[in-house]
Amino acid sequence: MLGVSGVEVRPVGAAAYDGDVLVVGGGIVGLSTAYAVSRAAPGTRVVVLEKEEGPALHQTGRNSGVIHSGIYYRPGSLKARFAVRGAAEMVKFCAEYGIAHEVTGKLIVATEREELPRLHALVQRGRENGIPVRELGPAQIQEYEPEVRGLAAIHVGSTGIVDYRAVAELFAEASGAEIRYGADVVQVDRRADRGVAVRTRAGDVVRGRVLVNCAGLRCDEVARLTGDDPEMRIVPFRGEYFELGRPDLVRGLVYPVPDPAFPFLGVHLTRGIDGGVHVGPNAVPALAREGYGWGTVRPREVGGTLAWPGSWRMARRHWRYGAGEVHRSLSKSAFTKAVRRLVPGVTAEDMVPVAAGVRAQAVLRDGTLVDDFLIREGARAVHVLNAPSPAATASLPIGREIARRVLALL
Template sequence: MTGVSRHRVGVVGAGLVGLSIGRRLAQLGNDVTVFEKEDDLATHQSGHNSGVVHAGLYYQPGSLKATLCRRGVELLREFCGEHELEFREIGKVVVARNAEEMLRLRDIETRAHRNGVPRVRWLDSVALRELEPNVTGLAALHSPTTAIVDYRAIARAMADDIVAAGGRLVLGAAVTALAPSGADGIAVQAGEHRHRLDRVVVCAGLQSDTVARLAGDEAGPAIVPFRGEYYRLVPERAGLVRGLVYPVPDPAYPFLGVHLTPRVDGSVDIGPNAVLAMAREGYRRRDVSLRDIGGVLRWPGARKLFRQHWRAGVHEMRGSLSTRVFVSAAREYVPQLRVRDVVRAPAGVRAQAVDAEGTLVDDFRISHLGPVIAIRNAPSPAATSSLAIAEHVVDRMAAHQAS
C-alpha cells in the first residue's frame, strides 16, 4: 500500500502468512495490529510443519502456488540472511519405484523447468545411490536447492520486525466478530476489546473459513482438518538419508504420502500420513470436538470427499494404528529402515479446504470482501511462499483502494 495514506490494518492470525503480511504492511508505514487467539506465535500449521523450503517442483505452471513459491524462496533466503537464521540447502530427491512413476516423474521434471526451479537433474538408479547410498529406486529427480529452515525462529523474527516498525501483536485474543464500521471501515471484536480499523486481512489457517464467514464470505470452501502423524529416526540412525527423500505423487490419491525429512536440529522425521482429525486442532487421537465433527459432516463437499476416497482413508488409518505398516511405506525407499529405528514424533494438522463438490482446493485462494481480504486456502507451500503471499496481498489491497 505504497503511495497512500497511513491505514489502520488488522491481521487475523499470527502464523507465517499473517506475520509476513503484517510485517510488510507495517514496514510500508501502516498502523498494524496482528490478532492471535493463542498466547504464542505460529502454534498451529506454521509451528508443526516439516521445515522444508520447497523449490516449486510440482505446481501447475502459472498458478499462484508456482509463482509465489519461486518468489517466496528468494525472499525467504534473503530474510534468513538478514536475520542470521539458518537456510540450509540439503537437496531433495523425488524417487520413482516403477515405470509408471517414472512417466509421472518426467512430467514433474517438465513442470520444474517451466517453473524456473534451478539445477534440477534426472538421476538413474546408479546416480541415485551415489547421492543417497541407502535409498532405492529406478530413477529420481534431484532438486539441490530445496532447503530446510526453522519456521518458528522465522516467525519470531517476523514478529520482531512488526514491533520494530511500530506494529502491535495482540495475543490470546480470538476474533469473534467482524462488522462494518463507518463509511468503509470495519470493527473487530478480539477478546474483550473492540477495534475500529480501515482494513482487515484474515489468514486464520485452521479457522480460516469460520473467520471469513464473520466478514460475510461464502460458506465454501470449508476446512476439513487432517492430522499428519510422524515418526522420528532414533539419533544413531539419522544418517540413513543425507537429504529429503520424497515419493512421486499419485494423482489418484489426495495427499503426497510418507517421506523422509531431515530437520535443522539434526533429527529426521518420517511422514506424514493423513487421517481425519476429530477436532480442528486435533493433534492427538484423544482430541475430539463434537462441534467440529458435526461441522465437517454437514459440509456436502466433505461427504463427497469421503465417499470418493474411503479406500485411501482406510489405508491411512492402518498406518496410523500400526507402526509396522507406517514404517513399511518408508522402507520402499530406504530398505534398511526397521521398526526399532523410529519413535513417535509430534503431529500436525493440515487445514484442507474442500469445495462443495468434494474437490480438494489445490491453489491458494483469496477472497476480497470490501475492506476485508480473506485467505481461504493456504496449504503447502504457504510457509515457503509466505513473504511472496504478503507482497501479493498488499498489492491487491493497494489496487482495490486505487480503483
C-alpha cells in the same frame, strides 16, 4: 452505536481506529502480511490478533521445515509462481537476518515401474517452472543417498530447510506491528463507512479500517463472521510424524513420487535444521480443527465437517486413499512399511513418535480439494482461504500479494 452483530462501531475518525489494518492470525502468513504492509506503506498501523499465547503454534510450527522448490505445482499457478520466487527469497532473507537454513537439494524417488511416467512428468513440470532438475538412475541415487533404493529419481537442487517458527518471529519483530496474543476473535461488525470492529473472547473490541483473515484452520469461520460466504469449508487433516532413531540412514531429503490426484506428498524423510530426520506425514481426517491426536474430539467441529456436502463427496471419491492413510495411522508397522519402500534399512524400532500437525485443507461444495492458494476479497476484508504447503516457503511473495490487496482497500 451497535452494529448488526452487537459490536460497538464508533464514528469515522483517526482516534476511532486501533489500527489501519487488523490481521486475524499470527501464523507465518499473517505475520508476513504485517511485514509486507509495513515495507510497502511505512506508517500504516497494523494490529495482529492471535488467539494463542505466542506466534506460529499451529501449521507454521508443526511441519517439516522444508523450503520447497515449486516442482510439484501447475505452471502459472499461484503456488508455482510464489514457491519458486519464495524459495529464493527465503534463502536470501534467512542469510540477511542470520536465521539458520541450508540449501540441501532433495531426491524424488520412483520405487515402482508405474511411478516412472509420473516422475518424468515432474521433470517436465520442473523445467517449465524454471527449477534445476537432474535425472538419476539407481547407481546415481546411491551417490546422493547410499541407503535409498529406487528405479529412478530426480534431484531438485533448490530445495532447502529452515526453522519457520524463527522466520515468523522475525516477521513479527521487523513488521513493527502491535501483536495481541490471547485475542480469539468471536464477533465481527463491518460497516462500509465505518471500518471493521471485532470482539475477542475476552470481551475486548478492536477497530480498524480493513480486516485481513489469515486464520488458517479457522479461516472459513472468520470469513462467515464478517458476513462473507467463503464457498468452501476447512476440512482438517492430521499429519503424523516420527523421528528416525538412526539419522545417519538419510543424508538429506527423500520423497516418494506423489499421486497428482491429491494435494499431499506422501510419507517422506527430511533432515531438519537441527540434524534430526523427520519421517512423515500421513494425512488422516482430524476430529477437531486442532486435533493433534485421535483423542482430541470436538463434536461441534466434527458436525460442521459432516454438514458440509463437499465432505461427503470428497469421501466417496477418495475413500480408498483415505483408508490407507488411516491404516498407517493406526499401525506403526504399516507406516514403517511405507518408509521402507524408500529406505529398506529402516525398522519399526527406528521410528520414534513426535508431535503431529494439522493441515487446513479447503474443500469446495462439490468435494474438490482446493490445490492452489485461494485469496478472496469482500467489503473491507481480504480472506486467505487456502494456504497450505508451500505457504511457509512462499510467505514473502504471499505477504506482498495480500498487502497489495489490503492497501488498495484503505
